[in-house]
Amino acid sequence: MDGIVGAIFIFILLLVIGFVAHEIEEIYVQRKWMLKNEATLKQRFPKLSKVFDHLLSMDTIAFTFAVLEESVVLVLIIFAFIISGEIGVFGIILCGLFFAYTMHLLVHIIQGIIFRGYVPGLVTSIIQFLIFGPFLIFYFKEIHLFLAGLAGVCFLFLNLLFAHWFGKKVSNLIMTSK
Numbered sequence: 001m002d003g004i005v006g007a008i009f010i011f012i013l014l015l016v017i018g019f020v021a022h023e024i025e026e027i028y029v030q031r032k033w034m035l036k037n038e039a040t041l042k043q044r045f046p047k048l049s050k051v052f053d054h055l056l057s058m059d060t061i062a063f064t065f066a067v068l069e070e071s072v073v074l075v076l077i078i079f080a081f082i083i084s085g086e087i088g089v090f091g092i093i094l095c096g097l098f099f100a101y102t103m104h105l106l107v108h109i110i111q112g113i114i115f116r117g118y119v120p121g122l123v124t125s126i127i128q129f130l131i132f133g134p135f136l137i138f139y140f141k142e143i144h145l146f147l148a149g150l151a152g153v154c155f156l157f158l159n160l161l162f163a164h165w166f167g168k169k170v171s172n173l174i175m176t177s178k
Helices: 003-044 046-057 060-084 088-115 122-141 143-177
Strands: none
Touching: 003 046, 003 060, 003 088, 003 122, 060 088, 060 143, 088 122, 088 143, 122 143
């Protein structure tokens, strides 16, 4: 492996490891943290009450299946990129998702600042943003990367809605079959 191929391989490997670590942190603490901080969140941020209710409605099984769905999407895009053998369309899609993921990390950091404390995913967000954040400079210099990034944000948001719906459906199926 040499040059750009090696750099892309390392980049994808870091992205996957970072994604997995971040999601494990969220799965492990999200439910307990939401239950512990529900009253504070609703008191300090009443306009976000519906969002908090939605997150509280997701048990750990639902959240885990939502993460599993997101993981499958990421792996499929990486495989499509690798199989295509060129930067091309799947490279641009991967760049868009990287932008969206990195912005998502920044959102966790901002949430921690606004909450003035720990929020689920904060530790891995800080570590990864220190690594991935500087790459965002390129997205604001190159219009095609910026547009890919915006498309990635839209896709990630829509997929997050689907993943949460999917996670809740699977959790309900599991719970009703017991």
